[in-house]
Amino acid sequence: MTTGAEISPKPNLRVADATPSNWVDRWAPSSWQPYLRLARLDRPIGTWLLLIPCWWSMTLAQLNSSDHLPNLWYLVLFAIGAIAMRAAGCAYNDFVDADIDGRVERTRNRPLPSGQVSPGAALVFAGLMSLVGLAVLVAFNNFTIWLAIASLLIVAIYPFAKRFTSYPQLVLGLAFNWGALVGWAAIKGSIGLPALALYAGCVFWTVGYDTIYAHQDKEDDALLGLGSTALQLGEDTVPFVGVMYGLAGILWLVAGAFAGAHLVYFLAVVLVFLQMSWQVSTLDINNPSNCLWRFRSNRDVGLAVFAGLVADMALSWFAGLS
Template sequence: MHANPSTTDRTPQVADAPPDNWADRYAPESVRPYLRLARLDRPIGFWLLLLPCWWSVGLADVTLNQPYPNPWLLTLFAIGALLMRAAGCAYNDYVDRDFDARSARTASRPIPSGQVTPSEALAFAAICALGGLLVLVQFNAFTIKLGAASLILVGIYPFLKRFTYWPQLVLGLAFNWGALVGWSAVMGSIGIPALLLYAGSVLWTMGYDTIYAHQDREDDLLLGLRSTAIRFGENTISWVGGFYAGAIVLWLLAGYLAGTHLIFFMAVVLASLQMAWQVTTMDTTDAKNCLRRFRSNRDVGLVIFLGLAADMILSRMAGLS
């Protein structure tokens, strides 16, 4: 694989990447196009993919009265999320390359800007997916099969915006598969808390990705593409608020059935306040406003995970387990 250095020089960053991101500041010039292809200059997606996995591992460990989430499993999921997000982004950019070239926000991505060829992007996706497979086979047999099943959703997602206003639903189903896989990695099966966690996380994704999609609403309309941002239009705030409210209720139920305590519930309530801030301050006509609120969902996820870990540790110290 190679990148054209002169092209890279002309396009030093992807348009919506943070200006001080580590990849564009510190990585060698020759690998930057692939780091951009993997979205490592915009790591928010990595966190949004990883955190439901970590929540699920933690909830499963709660049911087994473990004192903290399994560090080995957390590490495996971190590596797997990094590799599979890279593979998914490269594949998605390959499928969308012609549309991306015609949208102001995405024209600077590696394929349409000429930093990486389509065939190089596919090869990169395959290499990352192989690495993800090597991580997946570290789990039990049920989890391996369950994890592999997610590839169906990953494969069809990029095409849906051509046919339906609900691609965010399938993104949610695919992106939060880890909420099931994390539980099965611990338990070897699927439990009701995992299903509730998964359903809540799907609603969460539908909310935050609708906010994200408003950045491209006008371009998508011109290109004939569809999204929940277009479907909801002026009612977006109500829809996103409903998705977020449903997510909170389902997460609380998942925690209750798994056996969590007050600290976890307080963490979810704290996360709900952040989500309420997103909804009440959202301006769907301002791309920067939408991007900031979308990115802030990493904080939602971290608050819930840290609250869960603290709940486990402090509950064990207090003799509540």
């Protein structure tokens, strides 16, 4: 897929923060690799972190409705939607940031700055992936459709945030966790207090983990005059991330209480808070590998809370049979 001037692909340009064993670099056809990299399928952690609030929210809504198991079809739909919208968002973000990415060590091998994909092709790809997301969205109720569409304004603003604020991580949190509202709406057809508390908690969570992530680029960001919480906070990062994670955990507990969750969910949140405490207590902001490892571990936080929600539903059903 190309538009405008033809750009010769440069194969085997692995992006710096992709794992050496990722399936795109190892197994995907070379002609597909630039677009799979553009979609971040060589680095799926972002897709997980976009998907998890959706799964949490819909499952919390079903728990509130006394359902016995999560809606498997909705889980699949949200997964497809997260992959597609993550791909669309990244292609758009890379189009906006192509010049900046070419001057940052970690991102210079991304498909646009490295010449693997043209700017026009990136926009076409973003449009196609958005259509996939729309196709998923129409399977839900009308309120959910319009609620999801409302997120596009924040998504459109996010790539520019680092140009005018020192807190782009907050903008990312507002955009990235919209699924915490959408998942609840998909089940209930409205927004409830549990969804609002969950969303707020997820925003704090994202500000925390993306501050960790941003420490990988702080030297380049400073030279380019870009803003980030990593630069703004410096050595105060560790207590700041601790506060963000603490607020996230409290709000997740509040969301569960509002929704009528049971002990197993609250235990899951407490356990993941211990993992988040490990992130904070062992964080070395001057070691990019240390930061990347702790950032990626937030997928496990998300899956553990989701497992707690599913176990809560199942145990509640089993207790009702006894």
